[in-house]
Amino acid sequence: MTTTYGPLSIWAVVGVVGVLTFCIRYSFIYLFGRIDGMPPRIEGALRYVPAAVLAALVGPAFVDPGSTVTATLVDDRLAAGVVAAAVAWYTEDMFATLAAGMLVLWTVGGLL
Amino acid sequence: MPRVPEDLRAGVRATLPLWLGLIPFGLVAGIAAVDAGLTPAQAVGLSAIVFAGSAQLAALDLLASDASLAVVVLTATVINLRMSMYSASIAPHFAAFRRRWRAFGAFLLTDMSYALAIAEFADREEPRSSGSRPQADDGPAETPNGDAQSGDDTADGSPSGTDTVGSTRRWRYYFGAAITMWAVWIVTTAGGVVVGTSVPEGWGVDFAVPLVFLALLVPELTDRPQWLAALVGGSVAVAGAGWPLNLGLVGGALAGVAAGVVAERRAA
Numbered sequence: 001m002t003t004t005y006g007p008l009s010i011w012a013v014v015g016v017v018g019v020l021t022f023c024i025r026y027s028f029i030y031l032f033g034r035i036d037g038m039p040p041r042i043e044g045a046l047r048y049v050p051a052a053v054l055a056a057l058v059g060p061a062f063v064d065p066g067s068t069v070t071a072t073l074v075d076d077r078l079a080a081g082v083v084a085a086a087v088a089w090y091t092e093d094m095f096a097t098l099a100a101g102m103l104v105l106w107t108v109g110g111l112l
Numbered sequence: 113m114p115r116v117p118e119d120l121r122a123g124v125r126a127t128l129p130l131w132l133g134l135i136p137f138g139l140v141a142g143i144a145a146v147d148a149g150l151t152p153a154q155a156v157g158l159s160a161i162v163f164a165g166s167a168q169l170a171a172l173d174l175l176a177s178d179a180s181l182a183v184v185v186l187t188a189t190v191i192n193l194r195m196s197m198y199s200a201s202i203a204p205h206f207a208a209f210r211r212r213w214r215a216f217g218a219f220l221l222t223d224m225s226y227a228l229a230i231a232e233f234a235d236r237e238e239p240r241s242s243g244s245r246p247q248a249d250d251g252p253a254e255t256p257n258g259d260a261q262s263g264d265d266t267a268d269g270s271p272s273g274t275d276t277v278g279s280t281r282r283w284r285y286y287f288g289a290a291i292t293m294w295a296v297w298i299v300t301t302a303g304g305v306v307v308g309t310s311v312p313e314g315w316g317v318d319f320a321v322p323l324v325f326l327a328l329l330v331p332e333l334t335d336r337p338q339w340l341a342a343l344v345g346g347s348v349a350v351a352g353a354g355w356p357l358n359l360g361l362v363g364g365a366l367a368g369v370a371a372g373v374v375a376e377r378r379a380a
Contacts, residue, residue, distance in 0.1 A: 002149030003175040010154050013181055017171065017188045018161035024195045026218035032203035033214060042200075045373050049201040050230045051338045052345035052368025053194070054329035056361050057223060059346030060353040061322030077319070084323050088330040094129050101323040 076109035119281045123288025126228050131296060133321030134224070137165050138297050142304020144169055148176035152305045159301035163222060163294060166358060167191040190357045197365055198226035205233045208279035217283070220290035223325075229286045231328045336379065341372030 003010070032038065038046070062081030066072040084101035091097070127134075138159070145155030150172070162168055167188040174184045198221050206214050333339050345368020352360025 001176045002147070004149075004178055005175060005181070007151070007154065009181060010150060010175070011157070013171065013175070013184050013188075014154065014158050014161050016185050017167065020185070020189045021162055021164055021167070021192045021195070022219055024189070024192055025199055025221040026215060027196055028200035028203040029206050029214050029218045029221075032207055033211065038204070043204070044376070045369050046201050046204075048338065048341040048369045048372030049197050049365070050227075050234070051329060051332040051342045052372065053197060053201075053365045054227060054325050054332065055342035055346035055368055056349035056364030057227075058322050058325045058329055059349040059364065060360065061319070062326075063346075063350045065350065065353075080319070080323075081326060084326055085330060088327045092331060094324065094327050097327040098129050098132070098320055098323050101326070102319065105319055 074112070076105050076112055079108045080105040117284050119284035120288040123228075123285040123290075124292045126232070126285075127224070127289050127292045127296075129320065129324050129327075130224050130228075130293065133319075133324070134293060134296050135300050137321075138300025139304035139307065141165055141168050141297075142301040142306075143308065144172045144304075145301070146305050146308070148172040150175075152302070155305050156298060156302050160294075160298050162188070163220070163297060164188075164192050164195075165297075170357075187357060194223075194358060194362050194365060195221060195226075197362075198223075198230075202226060202230060202233075205229070205279075205282055208276070209283050213283060213287075217286060217290070220287075220294055222290075222293065224293055224321075225286065225290040227325055227328050228289050229282075231331065232285055233282055234332070337372045337375035340375040341368040344368045344371035 005013075058081075062077050064072065064075060064077065066075075072078075080101045083104045084097050087093075087100040088097040141159055142155055145158060145168075146152070150158065158168055158171075162171075170191055171184050171188040174187060199218065202221070206217055209217065329342060333342060345364045347364075348367040349360050349364030352363050354360070355363070
């Protein structure tokens with residue numbers, strides 16, 4: 001299935017999405033440069049953004065709710081995630097974490 | 113021969129584990145674009161200008177089925193709304209950069225560049241507090257924040273120990289990482305356009321991306337509210353994994369932040 005839209009429409013979409021996305025990205029960076037620092041409440045909340053966002057990005061990649069509890073827990077990605085998390089905790093080494101995660105993914109994935 | 117600043121190289125190096133996921137993703141972006149009927153120029157232009165994988169793929173899907181242009185634009189934009197959180201979170205660190213660099217830095221802000229940068233910045237020093245006045249341009253530095261690492265490159269000539277050095281170093285790290293990923297994204301998209309549909313699925317190398325995010329998440333879990341923010345954020349995101357427009361991600365992030373704030377108040 002291909003689009004019937006012509007080049008003008010395509011480039012218009014590219015341009016508009018590009019501009020809007022840039023506005024989203026620039027929003028607070030621009031604002032923060034103009035005002036005298038953020039209200040302390042917002043700043044307090046911002047402290048939790050990295051952990052919350054990273055967890056939200058990571059969660060669905062490792063946990064795939066199945067129809068049963070067993071189906072959910074006996075999963076190559078979840079196993080890989082648990083091991084990788086442990087490796088990350090103890091070694092704080094990016095490549096060790098990656099290697100461990102991929103290894104578990106392949107071995108458990110191969111076994112299941 | 114001028115030396116490439118240490119921090120720039122560090123930023124570029126930091127992206128390497130992400131290439132494992134970025135390359136297949138970029139290839140897919142290129143393939144999907146031509147499959148949807150875009151010309152090579154449009155395909156690469158989309159990646160270069162929008163620079164947001166999931167939004168691009170969603171837009172391409174809609175374009176291929178001739179959805180109305182308004183829907184295409186709206187969908188892609190809503191998917192990218194999560195970046196407002198990255199913007200807010202990283203803004204204090206960008207405050208000391210010059211305005212044009214702040215804008216360019218904003219353009220390059222993605223899940224990956226944000227995650228790498230925020231992990232690195234949190235490591236080095238505390239962000240500016242609301243008490244100090246952020247500089248809009250490269251003016252005189254505010255109260256020294258004491259950069260923890262000494263003896264590194266200070267070739268910009270600024271007196272060491274002031275925040276100007278810290279912010280220059282942070283900018284170089286961020287720029288090194290972000291521009292590298294942008295370049296990889298564009299090149300792999302072009303690669304995908306050329307290669308066409310003959311890319312094998314297997315090996316699950318795209319799993320490397322969540323692994324990297326996991327590796328970045330773990331050091332953030334320094335106290336109980338952070339743990340809670342992560343647990344709640346992750347759980348809500350899992351629950352909302354099927355929701356359209358990445359709303360599970362946004363919902364999870366917001367819930368996680370709320371959980372962290374509540375936990376902090378309870379502890380106080």
